[in-house]
Amino acid sequence: MKKIAVIGAGIVGITTAFELASIGNHVTVFEQNSAGAEEASFANGCVFSPGFVTPWVAPGLPRTLLSKLFREHSPVRIGGLGGKELAWISKWRAACKMDSYLVHRSQLHNLASFSNEVFKDLTRRMSLDYEHSKGFMVLYRGPEEQKSAQRILQSYKEMGVPFLEISAEKARILEPALNLETKIQGGLYFPEDQIANCRQFALMLKDECEKLGVRFEFNSNVKPLSSAQPTLVQTQRSETRFDAVVICAGIRSAEILAPIGIKVPMLPVYGYSLSAAVREAIDAPLSGLIDDRHKVTISRIGQRIRVSGIAQIGGSAKVQSQAAFNTLYKVLNDWFPGAAKTSENVQEWKGARAMLPEGIPLIGACKVPGVWLNIGHGSSGWTLSCGAARALANLIDGRLPGTNLIGFGMSRLD
Numbered sequence: 115m116k117k118i119a120v121i122g123a124g125i126v127g128i129t130t131a132f133e134l135a136s137i138g139n140h141v142t143v144f145e146q147n148s149a150g151a152e153e154a155s156f157a158n159g160c161v162f163s164p165g166f167v168t169p170w171v172a173p174g175l176p177r178t179l180l181s182k183l184f185r186e187h188s189p190v191r192i193g194g195l196g197g198k199e200l201a202w203i204s205k206w207r208a209a210c211k212m213d214s215y216l217v218h219r220s221q222l223h224n225l226a227s228f229s230n231e232v233f234k235d236l237t238r239r240m241s242l243d244y245e246h247s248k249g250f251m252v253l254y255r256g257p258e259e260q261k262s263a264q265r266i267l268q269s270y271k272e273m274g275v276p277f278l279e280i281s282a283e284k285a286r287i288l289e290p291a292l293n294l295e296t297k298i299q300g301g302l303y304f305p306e307d308q309i310a311n312c313r314q315f316a317l318m319l320k321d322e323c324e325k326l327g328v329r330f331e332f333n334s335n336v337k338p339l340s341s342a343q344p345t346l347v348q349t350q351r352s353e354t355r356f357d358a359v360v361i362c363a364g365i366r367s368a369e370i371l372a373p374i375g376i377k378v379p380m381l382p383v384y385g386y387s388l389s390a391a392v393r394e395a396i397d398a399p400l401s402g403l404i405d406d407r408h409k410v411t412i413s414r415i416g417q418r419i420r421v422s423g424i425a426q427i428g429g430s431a432k433v434q435s436q437a438a439f440n441t442l443y444k445v446l447n448d449w450f451p452g453a454a455k456t457s458e459n460v461q462e463w464k465g466a467r468a469m470l471p472e473g474i475p476l477i478g479a480c481k482v483p484g485v486w487l488n489i490g491h492g493s494s495g496w497t498l499s500c501g502a503a504r505a506l507a508n509l510i511d512g513r514l515p516g517t518n519l520i521g522f523g524m525s526r527l528d
C-alpha cells in the first residue's frame with residue numbers, strides 16, 4: 115500500500131484517485147478550487163467517443179483552418195500570438211502528417227476503447243446515473259467535407275471502429291428533429307459512442323472515492339514541485355511527503371513540473387459551450403452530433419442541450435468572445451431551431467483544453483522517480499479518462515497497464 119498524492123480534481127484526477135484507491139492505496143487529492151470538475155471538466159461537449167476520438171493533427175488541417183480563420187463562423191480563433199503560441203503551432207504543424215496522424219489516431223482509439231470498457235464496468239458496478247444517451251453522428255453540410263473524410267474512412271475500417279456511412283434520410287431517421295431546411299450531404303454514425311455528462315460522473319465518482327477512503331483537500335493550491343524533494347506536496351497550508359505524486363492538473367501541469375526539469379509543450383486551446391434547457395422535447399436532439407464544417411457539437415444531456423466547440427489559440431481564459439458564442443447559437447439554430455430556451459438562464463462557458471502538439475496525452479512515469487503523469491488530454495479527456503486512470507494505476511502498482519500505452523510516454527518529448 116502506497117501513500118499517493120493526486121494533484122487536481124478534474125475528471126482525470128478523480129478517475130485516477132478512484133483507480134489507485136480501488137487497488138488499496140492511501141490517496142489524497144489536492145484541488146485548488148472548492149469542488150471537483152470546476153475547470154476543463156466543468157461544461158465540456160459531453161461526447162464520450164471511443165469511435166470518433168481524433169487527434170487534432172489531421173493532414174491538411176492547418177491549410178483548412180487557415181482558409182476559415184477570417185470567416186464569421188470560423189471553428190478556429192486567434193486570441194493573440196506570442197512566442198509560446200508560435201512555437202507550439204510550429205510543432206503542431208509538423209505533426210499534421212498522414213503517417214503520424216494514423217499512428218496517433220490508432221493509439222487514441224485503443225486507449226478510448228479500453229476507457230469505454232472501464233467506464234462501462236464502473237457505471238454498472240456502482241449503478242451511476244450520469245445523463246447519457248446512445249450514438250453519435252457526424253454531419254456533412256457539403257461535398258467538400260464528405261470528400262475530405264473519405265481519406266480516413268479506410269483507416270477506421272482497419273482499426274475495427276464500429277461506424278456507418280449514412281445518408282441525409284438516415285440521419286433524419288436517427289435524429290428526427292433535425293431542421294429540414296438545413297442541407298445534409300451525408301454523415302457518419304457511431305452507434306457505440308455516447309453522450310454522457312462528464313461533470314456529473316466526476317462528482318458521483320468523487321463520492322465513491324470517499325467511500326474507499328480517498329481524502330479530498332479542496333482550496334489547496336499545490337506549489338510547483340521541488341527538485342530536492344519531488345514527492346513533497348506543498349500547499350499554502352501544509353507540507354506532506356508521499357511515496358508517489360500523480361500530476362493531473364490540466365493546463366497548470368507544465369508549471370508544476372517545470373522546477374524538476376520536465377518541460378511539457380502544453381498550450382491552452384480554449385473552447386466554448388452553452389447549455390440551455392430544452393424548450394420543446396419534440397424539437398430537441400435525442401443524442402449527439404458534430405457539425406463537421408463548424409466543428410461544433412450538439413448534445414442532449416437530460417433536460418438540457420449543450421452546444422460546444424471553437425478552438426481559440428492565445429488570449430486569456432477570463433475574456434470570453436461573443437463572436438464564439440454567436441457561432442454556437444447559429445449552429446444550434448441551424449440544426450434544432452426552437453429546441454432550447456436560449457433567451458433565459460443560458461450557461462455560457464469558456465474552458466481550456468490542455469493540448470500537446472501531437473494531440474495525445476502523456477501517461478506514465480516521468481524521469482523523476484516518484485512523479486507520474488496523466489496530462490494533456492486535449493479535446494478528448496472525458497473519453498480517455500477512465501482508461502488512462504486504470505492504466506496508470508496499474509503501472510504505479512507495478513503491473514502491466516492493461517492496454518497498449520506505447521506512444522503515451524515521456525520518451526516522445528526527447
Ligand SMILES: Cc1cc2nc3c(=O)[nH]c(=O)nc-3n(C[C@H](O)[C@H](O)[C@H](O)COP(=O)(O)OP(=O)(O)OC[C@H]3O[C@@H](n4cnc5c(N)ncnc54)[C@H](O)[C@@H]3O)c2cc1C
Nearest residue numbers: 122124126146153154155159161336364385494495496497
Ligand atoms: C469546450 C470544450 C469541450 C470539450 N468537449 C469534450 C468532449 O465532448 N469529449 C471529451 O472527451 N473531451 C472534451 N473536452 C476535453 C475535456 O473536457 C478535457 O480533456 C478534460 O476535462 C481534462 O480533464 P483534466 O482533469 O485533465 O483537467 P481539468 O478538468 O482542468 O482538471 C485539472 C484540475 O487540476 C486543478 N489544479 C490545477 N493546478 C492545481 C494546483 N497547482 N493545485 C491544486 N489543483 C490544481 C484544477 O483546478 C482542476 O480542477 C472538451 C474541452 C473543452 C474546453
